[in-house]
Amino acid sequence: MKKDLLYLRIAKNMEHQIQHNVLKVGDQLPSIRTMCREYGVSMSTVLQAYYDLVGKGLIESRPQSGYYVSYSHRKFPTAPETSNPVGTPGVQETTALISRVYANLGSHHDLSFSVGVPSPALLPVAKINKALVNAMRSLPAGGTLYDDIQGSSRLRRQIARTAFSWGGKLEEQDLVTTAGCMNALAYSLMALTVHGDTIVTESPVYLGVLQLAQSLGLRVLELPTNPITGIEIDALKKTLETEKVKLCLLTSNFSNPLGSCMPDEHKREVVLLMEKHGIPLIEDDLYADIYFGHHRPKSCKTYDESGIVLWCGSVSKTLAPGYRVGWVAPGRFRDQVMRTKLYHSVSSATLPQEAIANFLETGRYENHLRKLRSTLYANLLQYLRAISTYFPEGTKVSRPQGGFLLWVELPKQLDAVQLYESALRYNISIAPGRMFTLQHQYHNCLRLSYGILWNDQVEAGLRTLGKLAKRMV
Structure with a gap:
């Protein structure tokens, strides 16, 4: 086994023992020499494993003494319960709050826990920019020509190739490129709905979906959602039987803001439900590549035999947010989506697509993702x-198994908007939970991004947030 994989295996074994209380807080870990003998590895490999655990905050080094367990998974806060949307509209309140928070995003903040993209410090900026320069040199006319309406064939071929890892039976011609995932969702909604239609989604749900639906004059039904397993299947069944639903829009893997991931059997059941009722499913699969398990989770598209799933994705959350490279596999609705794209944008930006295609083709993307x-x-x-x-x-x-967003539920008497206002005075930005619903709910909730480099400043920021919240209690 490669050295880098070996140190991770040792670290995971130790973390497993801490997680299951075999090693308790305060216990001393075996010495470096003892670990070398037990695993038959070098001192540098054992040290790498211990450094990995130190970086996760699970162990600490004590000079002249060794390494000790400093924290345990058992001490983590409990997870929120399944949401229960109240059905009381509060659209104007949501719109006003989103405007307030977004107006402050352009301001300088020492800590921005509210931004839903990873920090540039976590992205291979120099390498991806080099790929962009290479694209200028290799493309006809330096990439200044219009691309095919369907998008870069090279990029679509690479997306189809990577889809096989999760059972996506896609080919180059099955995909349409877009300006990011939000654009893919927009084309899909515009192609399949008209003003006044009803769509179903999770609750809480990404604020961009709510804004998009409002701009198209759609009625949004928010359904109960579990922070671990996603939308409640029984609630979805009942809604499809009692309401005239035009389509469903779900985030199957590591949803924003909850971080939930639908189990495979739920994904299969949802697709069967959609087929039974003849209702399209727009699948927002933006975060699936950022998984913490052994393999990428499957998607609803994996189980789509009839073409009823419109699978949407992009590299905005993993590689280059500003490049605005996304895609949709529209299934049986490809012609409608392509026509919508033609009406609204003619074609996608040529250079960013080529740069991302090169990154995928050379294997650099997977190295970066690891x-x-x-x-x-x-x-x-x-x-x-x-x-x-x-x-x-x-x-x-919440307990996400991927992505980089946390859903925090504070004690009932706390108001997350007041906490937001107080935090701004300390140059700290958060996203109040009320932004992620069109109903009067989640007033005591907030979303935090952990997509920034961990350091003492981040810890101090969370300590400040905790102090402010305690004062409000």
Whole structure:
């Protein structure tokens, strides 16, 4: 086994023992020499494994003494319960709050926990920019010509190739490129709905989906959603039987803002439900590549035999947010989506597509993802530890197995908008939970991004948030 994989295996074994209380807080870990003998590895490999655990906040080094367990998964806050949308509209309140928060995003903040993209420090900026320069040199006319309406054939071929890892039976001609995932969702909604139609989604749900639906004059039904397993299947069944639903829009893997991931059997059941009722499913699969397990989770598209799923994705959350490269596999609705794209944009930007295609083709994307997943998982554990230490008693936090977003449920009497206003005075930005619904709910909730480099400043920021929340209690 390669050295880098070996140190990770040792670290995971130790983390498993901490997680299951075999190693308790305060216990001393075996010495470096003992670990070398047990695993038959070098001192540098054992040290790398211990450094990995230190980075996750699970162990600490004590000079002249060794390494000790400093924290345990068992001390993390409990997870929130399944949401229960109240059905009371509060559209204007949501719109006003989103405008307030977005107006402040352009301001300088020492810590921005509210932005839903990873920090540039976690992205291979120099390498992706080099790929862009190479694209200028290799494309006809330096990439200044219009691309095919369907998008770069090279990029579509690479997306189809990577889809086989999760059972996506896609070919180059099945895909249409877009200006990011939001653009893919927009084309799909515009192609399949008219003003006044009803769509179904999770609750809470990404604020961009709510804004898009409002701009198209659509009625949004928010359904109960579990922070671990996603939308409640029974609620979805009942809604499809009792309401005239035009389509469903779901985030199957590591949803924004909850971080939930639908189990495979749920994904299969949802697709069967859609086929039974003849209702399209727009699948927002933006975060699936940022998984913390052993393999990428499957998608609803994996189980789509009839072409009823419109699978949407992009590299905006993993590689280059500003390049605006996304795609949709529209299934049986390809012609409608392509026609909508033609009406609204003619074609996609040529140079960014070519640069991303090159990144995928050479294997650099997967190398980058491995590092990104490791960093974000370590960040997640640090955030959970800090929140359990600094936030008020009774705070609940989601347990994402991928992505980089946390859903925090504060004690009932707390108002997350007031916390937002107080945090701004300390140059800290958060996203109040009320932004992720069109109903009067989630007033005591907030979304935090752990997609930034962990350091003392981040810990201090979470400590400050916890102090402010405690004062409000």
